[in-house]
Amino acid sequence: MDDLTELLKGVLEGCVLQLLAQGDTYGYEIVRTLNQAGFETVSEGTVYPILLRLEKKQLVDVTKSRSEMGPPRKVYSLNTAGRAELGSFWQRWDFVTARLATMRED
Amino acid sequence: MDDLTELLKGVLEGCVLQLLAQGDTYGYEIVRTLNQAGFETVSEGTVYPILLRLEKKQLVDVTKSRSEMGPPRKVYSLNTAGRAELGSFWQRWDFVTARLATMRED
DNA sequence: TCGCGATACTTGGTGTTGCCAAGTACTGGT
DNA sequence: ACCAGTACTTGGCAACACCAAGTATCGCGA
Numbered sequence: 002m003d004d005l006t007e008l009l010k011g012v013l014e015g016c017v018l019q020l021l022a023q024g025d026t027y028g029y030e031i032v033r034t035l036n037q038a039g040f041e042t043v044s045e046g047t048v049y050p051i052l053l054r055l056e057k058k059q060l061v062d063v064t065k066s067r068s069e070m071g072p073p074r075k076v077y078s079l080n081t082a083g084r085a086e087l088g089s090f091w092q093r094w095d096f097v098t099a100r101l102a103t104m105r106e107d
Numbered sequence: 108m109d110d111l112t113e114l115l116k117g118v119l120e121g122c123v124l125q126l127l128a129q130g131d132t133y134g135y136e137i138v139r140t141l142n143q144a145g146f147e148t149v150s151e152g153t154v155y156p157i158l159l160r161l162e163k164k165q166l167v168d169v170t171k172s173r174s175e176m177g178p179p180r181k182v183y184s185l186n187t188a189g190r191a192e193l194g195s196f197w198q199r200w201d202f203v204t205a206r207l208a209t210m211r212e213d
Numbered sequence: 214t215c216g217c218g219a220t221a222c223t224t225g226g227t228g229t230t231g232c233c234a235a236g237t238a239c240t241g242g243t
Numbered sequence: 244a245c246c247a248g249t250a251c252t253t254g255g256c257a258a259c260a261c262c263a264a265g266t267a268t269c270g271c272g273a
Contacts, residue, residue, distance in 0.1 A: 003195060007117025007259065008203050010230050014113075019210050029250050039206040047231055049251060071249030072239040089109055091211070097114050098204060100145040104125050105197070113230065116259050135221050153260055155222060177220030178268040
């Protein structure tokens with residue numbers, strides 16, 4: 002698959018929100034989940050900035066938790082504002098996909 | 108509808124390619140077509156750079172044509188490379204939408 | 214004839230985003 | 244002591260949509 006970079010703008014943040022909605026998790030795991038979900042080239046340098054952004058926008062709560070293997074994890078959990086933002090994301094996504102589907106038909 | 112800016116990255120160029128695939132046209136008209144297609148806030152400052160980009164990438168052929176109202180138009184027509192790029196765009200788009208649909212289900 | 218509005222295109226600067234590379238640091242196994 | 248795997252950070256880059264302002268052409272009404 003060709004370069005998806007531009008098409009992923011805004012989308013990856015939505016993906017991370019969606020993953021967090023399915024249960025608390027942390028950066029390193031999110032990277033591997035996204036890789037298995039088909040976004041094979043997404044790496045840590047992409048995901049961690051997203052998480053820092055979500056934190057700054059106060060869409061997530063953060064707790065440190067010890068790990069058996071390696072340094073402590075920053076475990077993220079979606080808060081109320083985060084769930085609202087996720088809803089807004091899907092709304093915007095549906096809007097765009099609908100318009101594109103229409104344009105494609107004509 | 109909220110701000111779609113980030114979600115439109117890469118998408119608008121695809122839209123322009125798609126419009127050109129449906130017939131030769133020019134910038135000013137493309138803006139209005141996009142506006143009527145639901146992308147109401149897309150303006151000239153967004154569309155013209157896309158057209159210059161397509162021209163630079165040699166995905167379109169350009170011909171000047173006089174207009175009854177106003178200055179001459181730069182009429183764009185999709186060439187072979189442009190049609191290939193459009194196909195590639197839809198392929199990438201389908202890829203992303205499919206992965207997002209899956210992530211949403213789970 | 215003078216300006217005004219609609220048409221039509223250009224360009225410089227801005228902010229956001231994904232991406233790459235490099236670095237830091239903790240842990241367990243050999 | 245070393246190394247691989249785990250886990251997070253950060254600086255710089257390129258691309259894109261967007262805004263604002265500017266330029267230019269034409270037709271029409273005052």
